Amino acid sequence: MDKPLEHVDQPTSELRIEDPAHLPPLSRDVSFWGMTVTQFFGAFNDNVFKQLLLLMGVNQVVNGEGQDLQGIAMIIFSLPFLLLAGPAGYLADKYSKTTVIVLSKVAEIIAMLLGVIGFWYFGMFGFAGLFVVLFLMGAQSTFFGPAKYGILPETLHEPDLPKANGIFLMTTFLAIIFGTVAAGVLRDQLGGASTVATEAAGDVVGAIRDSSNSNLWVGSAICVVIAVVGTLTSLLVRKTKPAKPHAQLTIGACTVPPSAIRLFRAQPAMLKALLASCVFWLCAGVVQQSVNSLGVVQLELSDTQTSIMNGLIGVGIALGCMIAGLMSKNRIDFRIVQIGAWGISGSLALLALPGPFHGHLLGFWGSLPVLIVLGACTGMFSVPIQVYLQAKAPLSQKGEVIAEMSRANWVAILLSGVLYGLFDKILINFDWPRCYLFAFTVLIMLPVAIFYHPPSEDLE
Numbered sequence: 001m002d003k004p005l006e007h008v009d010q011p012t013s014e015l016r017i018e019d020p021a022h023l024p025p026l027s028r029d030v031s032f033w034g035m036t037v038t039q040f041f042g043a044f045n046d047n048v049f050k051q052l053l054l055l056m057g058v059n060q061v062v063n064g065e066g067q068d069l070q071g072i073a074m075i076i077f078s079l080p081f082l083l084l085a086g087p088a089g090y091l092a093d094k095y096s097k098t099t100v101i102v103l104s105k106v107a108e109i110i111a112m113l114l115g116v117i118g119f120w121y122f123g124m125f126g127f128a129g130l131f132v133v134l135f136l137m138g139a140q141s142t143f144f145g146p147a148k149y150g151i152l153p154e155t156l157h158e159p160d161l162p163k164a165n166g167i168f169l170m171t172t173f174l175a176i177i178f179g180t181v182a183a184g185v186l187r188d189q190l191g192g193a194s195t196v197a198t199e200a201a202g203d204v205v206g207a208i209r210d211s212s213n214s215n216l217w218v219g220s221a222i223c224v225v226i227a228v229v230g231t232l233t234s235l236l237v238r239k240t241k242p243a244k245p246h247a248q249l250t251i252g253a254c255t256v257p258p259s260a261i262r263l264f265r266a267q268p269a270m271l272k273a274l275l276a277s278c279v280f281w282l283c284a285g286v287v288q289q290s291v292n293s294l295g296v297v298q299l300e301l302s303d304t305q306t307s308i309m310n311g312l313i314g315v316g317i318a319l320g321c322m323i324a325g326l327m328s329k330n331r332i333d334f335r336i337v338q339i340g341a342w343g344i345s346g347s348l349a350l351l352a353l354p355g356p357f358h359g360h361l362l363g364f365w366g367s368l369p370v371l372i373v374l375g376a377c378t379g380m381f382s383v384p385i386q387v388y389l390q391a392k393a394p395l396s397q398k399g400e401v402i403a404e405m406s407r408a409n410w411v412a413i414l415l416s417g418v419l420y421g422l423f424d425k426i427l428i429n430f431d432w433p434r435c436y437l438f439a440f441t442v443l444i445m446l447p448v449a450i451f452y453h454p455p456s457e458d459l460e
Contacts, residue, residue, distance in 0.1 A: 045179065050077055087249065
C-alpha cells in the first residue's frame with residue numbers, strides 16, 4: 001500500500017525567505033510585481049490559443065463541416081489539471097516555488113513553439129495536432145498554478161493577501177480580455193475566418209467562412225515571444241525555501257492525498273468553499289462556450305465581435321476583483337460572495353431571454369453591459385473564496401490545498417465541456433435558440449446563491 005505524502009512540520013519563519021516585518025510595502029515589492037507580470041503573460045497566451053481553438057470549433061457548425069468542437073477542446077485543455085494536480089502540488093511544496101515557476105515558463109516557450117508547428121501544418125494534422133498542443137499547454141499551466149498562487153502567502157503579509165489577490169486576479173482577467181479579443185482579431189485578419197456575405201431577397205442571410213487556419217502560425221509565433229518575456233520577468237520573483245523538502249512522491253500523490261482529505265473533513269467550511277468554487281467554474285466553462293455559440297451561430301457576428309463579448313466578461317471580472325479587494329478590508333467578507341452569486345444568476349437569466357435580435361432579447365449591443373455586470377459579479381464571488389482557502393490552509397499544506405483546489409476547479413471545467421455538449425444536443429433536438437444555453441447555466445448557479453451563507457471572518 002502506497003504511503004501518503006510525508007509532512008514535515010517547520011516553523012513559519014523557515015518557510016519564508018525573510019521575516020515578514022522586513023518585507024517591502026506591496027506597492028514597491030519588485031518580487032510581487034514580477035510575479036504579477038509573469039502570470040499576466042501566461043494567462044494571455046493560454047487564452048489566445050484556447051479561444052482560437054474554441055472559435056475554430058464553433059465555426060465547424062457555421063461552415064457545415066461537422067459538430068461544434070468547443071466541448072471537446074475544453075475537455076482536452078482541462079484533462080491535465082485533473083491528472084497532474086497532485087504531482088504539481090507535490091513539486092510546489094518539495095522545491096522552491098520560485099524554481100517551479102521559472103521552469104514552468106520555460107515549458108510554456110516549448111508549448112508555444114509546438115503551436116507554431118501545429119498551425120503551420122494544419123492542413124496535414126488538422127485539429128488533432130492542435131489538440132495535442134492544447135493538452136501540453138494545460139499541463140504547463142497545471143504545474144505553474146500551485147506555485148503561482150502558493151507563493152503569495154509565503155512572501156506577503158497576510159493582511160495584504162486580499163489586496164494582492166485582487167490585483168493578481170484583476171491582471172489575470174485583463175490578460176483574459178486581451179488574449180480572448182486578440183484571438184478573434186487573429187482569426188479574422190489572418191484568413192482563418194473571413195466572411196463573404198451572401199444576399200437573398202436583398203438581405204444578408206449568412207456567411208461563408210474560410211476554414212483555412214494555417215496562417216494562424218503568425219499569432220502563435222507572437223505567443224512564443226510573449227512566453228520568452230514572461231520567463232525573464234519570472235526571474236524577478238523572490239526566492240522561497242521548500243515548504244516540505246523531504247516529501248516523497250508516491251502513486252497516491254496522483255489522487256487526492258489522505259492528508260488533504262483529513263484537512264477538509266476537519267474543516268467543513270473549507271470543503272464548502274471548495275465546492276462553491278467548483279460550481280462557479282463549472283458555470284464559467286459553460287458560459288465561455290455559450291457566448292461563442294451565441295455570437296457566431298445565433299447572432300451571426302464576426303469572430304472579433306464574438307471575442308469582444310467574451311472579453312467584456314474579463315473587463316467586468318477585473319473590476320469585480322478590484323471591488324472585492326477594496327471591500328474586504330483585511331477580512332474575508334462572504335457577503336460579497338452572496339452579492340456576486342445573485343448577480344451572476346440575474347445576468348445569466350437576462351442573457352437567456354429570446355427576442356427580436358436574431359431571436360435574442362438583447363442582441364450584440366444589449367448584451368455588452370450585461371456581460372460586464374456578469375464579469376464584475378464573478379470577480380466579487382471568486383476573490384473572497386480564494387483568499388479564504390489560501391489563508392485557512394496550514395502553512396505546510398498550502399501548496400497541497402491550492403493544488404487540490406486547482407484540481408477540483410478543473411474537474412468542474414472539464415465537466416463544463418461535457419455539459420455544454422449535452423446542452424447543445426438538447427437545443428438542436430428541440431430547435432431552441434442558442435441563448436437558452438444561459439438558462440441551463442442559471443439552474444446550476446442558483447443553489448449556490450440560495451444555500452451558501454458562511455459567516456465572514458477577520459484575517460489575523
